[in-house]
Amino acid sequence: MVLLAIHLAYFLYGYFKFGGIRNINIYTEFYRFKFYDDVSISHFFVSSSFLFFFLIFLLRNHTRHHYSPTVLFKIGLTVLLVSFLSFSFFISYSFGLNAKLRTELSESDFNKDKTLLNVLNPFLYKYTSYSSEKLFNVVNILYPKPYPVVEEMDSTSISDDNYIVESRYFSIDTLKLLTADFNKIGDKANAILDNIGFDKEVLEKRVIAKNIIKDSTEIIYKGREVNPRYDEDICIFLENNSLFKAVDGVSLEEQKYKSAVKRYKLIYKYDKDSLLYDFKKLDTLFKRYNIETHIVPGQLAKDVLYYRDNRNEPLNAIRNNFDRKALVEKFETLDHLFYKPNYLHPSIVGIYFTVIFSVWILLVLIYVLFNQKRKQEVNK
Numbered sequence: 322m323v324l325l326a327i328h329l330a331y332f333l334y335g336y337f338k339f340g341g342i343r344n345i346n347i348y349t350e351f352y353r354f355k356f357y358d359d360v361s362i363s364h365f366f367v368s369s370s371f372l373f374f375f376l377i378f379l380l381r382n383h384t385r386h387h388y389s390p391t392v393l394f395k396i397g398l399t400v401l402l403v404s405f406l407s408f409s410f411f412i413s414y415s416f417g418l419n420a421k422l423r424t425e426l427s428e429s430d431f432n433k434d435k436t437l438l439n440v441l442n443p444f445l446y447k448y449t450s451y452s453s454e455k456l457f458n459v460v461n462i463l464y465p466k467p468y469p470v471v472e473e474m475d476s477t478s479i480s481d482d483n484y485i486v487e488s489r490y491f492s493i494d495t496l497k498l499l500t501a502d503f504n505k506i507g508d509k510a511n512a513i514l515d516n517i518g519f520d521k522e523v524l525e526k527r528v529i530a531k532n533i534i535k536d537s538t539e540i541i542y543k544g545r546e547v548n549p550r551y552d553e554d555i556c557i558f559l560e561n562n563s564l565f566k567a568v569d570g571v572s573l574e575e576q577k578y579k580s581a582v583k584r585y586k587l588i589y590k591y592d593k594d595s596l597l598y599d600f601k602k603l604d605t606l607f608k609r610y611n612i613e614t615h616i617v618p619g620q621l622a623k624d625v626l627y628y629r630d631n632r633n634e635p636l637n638a639i640r641n642n643f644d645r646k647a648l649v650e651k652f653e654t655l656d657h658l659f660y661k662p663n664y665l666h667p668s669i670v671g672i673y674f675t676v677i678f679s680v681w682i683l684l685v686l687i688y689v690l691f692n693q694k695r696k697q698e699v700n701k
Contacts, residue, residue: 323371324371324403324406324407327367327371327410328406328409328410328413329413331360331410331411331413331414331417332413332414332416332417332420333417334360334414334417335352335413335414335415335416335417335418335420335421336417336418336420336421337417337421338417338418339417339418339421339422339425341425342422342425342426342609342610342611342651342655343609343610343611344611345651345654345655345658346647346650346651346654347650347653347654349654349658350657350658350663350666351415351418351419351658351662351663351664352411352412352414352415352418352664353663353666353668353669354411354666354669354673360411360414361411364408364410364411367410368407368408368410371407372403372404372407372680372684375403375407376684376687376688379396379400379684379688380687380688380691393689396688397685400681400684400685400688401677401681404677404678404680404681404684405677407680408673408676408677408680412664412665415662415664416664419658419662422658426655428659431655431659432568432569434606435565435566435567435568435652436568436576436580437599437602437603437606438565438566438603438606438652439564439565439566439567439568439576439580440580440583440584440587440599441584441599441600441603442561442563442564442565442580443457443557443558443559443560443561443563443584444558444621444625444639444641445565445641445643445645446561446641447645448636448637448638448639451557451636456561456563457557457560457561458560458561459472459490459549459550459555459560460472460490461560461561461562461563462549462555462559462560462562462581463562463577463578463581463582464559464578464581464582464585465554465585466492467492467494467544467545467547468492468547468549468555469492469493470490470491470492470493470547470549471490471491471493471543472488472489472490473488473489473490473491473543474486474487474488474489475487475488475489489546490546490547490548490549491543491544491545491546491547492543492544492545492547493541493542493543493544494541494542494543494544495539495540495541495542496539496540496542497537497538497539497540499536499537499538528540528541528542554589555632556588556628556629556632557628557632557636558584558588558625558628558629559581559584559585559588562577562580562581563577564576564577564580565652566652566653566656569656569659569660587599588625588626588629589629593622593626596622596625596626597618597619597622600616600618600619600621600622601618603616603618604616604618607643607648610648610651612643612644612647612648612651613643613644613647614642614643614644615640615642615643616640616641616642616643617640620640621639621640621641624638624639624640624641625639
């Protein structure tokens with residue numbers, strides 16, 4: 322009971338000492354035994370004092386020379402458990418920090434913040450990033466139909482060493498047929514192929530992948546040709562499907578698609594106040610996480626709509642200045658604290674268990690020697 326009370330005290334100390342998500346940075350971690358701060362120093366004295374009084378209690382009340390090997394084994398296990406619990410108060414302290422973190426920021430709210438950032442991610446890059454083909458490319462468009470598309474590049478020779486390279490884009494479509502029908506290409510299969518404007522030979526040239534699922538054949542193929550560069554409903558903000566930070570436990574494909582749908586609707590379907598409302602939520606998010614920001618939601622919404630309507634205008638004046646590095650570090654740290662908590666830092670694992678087993682062996686030896694001495698005194 323005494324040990325449990327001490328662990329509870331350290332838990333409460335960690336709970337009330339947590340500095341809040343505003344103060345979390347890339348160096349934040351659950352408690353690492355440092356040997357020089359209040360937790361470590363108090364831990365040393367509390368552990369030493371408890372083990373001293375525990376040893377006195379053990380020697381006064383549990384030394385009987387006629388103890389059987391089974392009883393001695395149980396006593397040894399008890400001493401090992403007490404040794405472990407006596408040197409793990411700082412772990413309870415870390416549990417207190419974690420509990421307060423989750424009280425201030427639940428996993429559900431954390432995921433909502435990730436989702437908001439994933440939807441708004443293409444609006445948040447520095448203006449120089451919008452010229453990057455790695456980030457902003459029409460093959461990254463996920464919504465609306467007929468997107469996504471696949472790129473097909475054709476090169477035409479205009480002289481001995483000169484070529485003109487042209488890109489064509491095709492929708493990525495799926496066709497499912499019974500495998501038997503597809504192999505035979507009977508009337509039923511031909512009718513299906515006629516409906517999409519292909520015969521078997523044309524379809525096979527456009528096949529991207531073919532999968533056999535039980536008794537059916539799934540064909541992923543290049544469908545109709547599209548021209549995303551000239552699509553009035555495709556602005557540059559839709560040409561990036563990357564996520565800011567993935568939500569744990571949900572497939573990346575699903576998250577990317579849902580973010581793309583929401584982003585498209587914010588730009589083209591919903592009233593402009595919806596976009597403004599989301600930027601206001603973004604501004605609130607930055608302030609809650611203590612991220613330096615110069616974003617004015619109204620100005621940013623105005624810029625997005627301007628570049629939506631002027632898609633050929635070089636994007637170099639979007640007013641989205643904030644501390645991007647701090648935001649990334651904050652969410653990487655929180656991800657680590659939520660899903661990979663280190664209650665026992667790897668750098669002290671060896672020392673930690675060496676101390677526990679050393680103290681355990683020492684206490685058991687003292688107990689055995691004291692018990693043996695009492696046995697000799699009784700025999701005299």
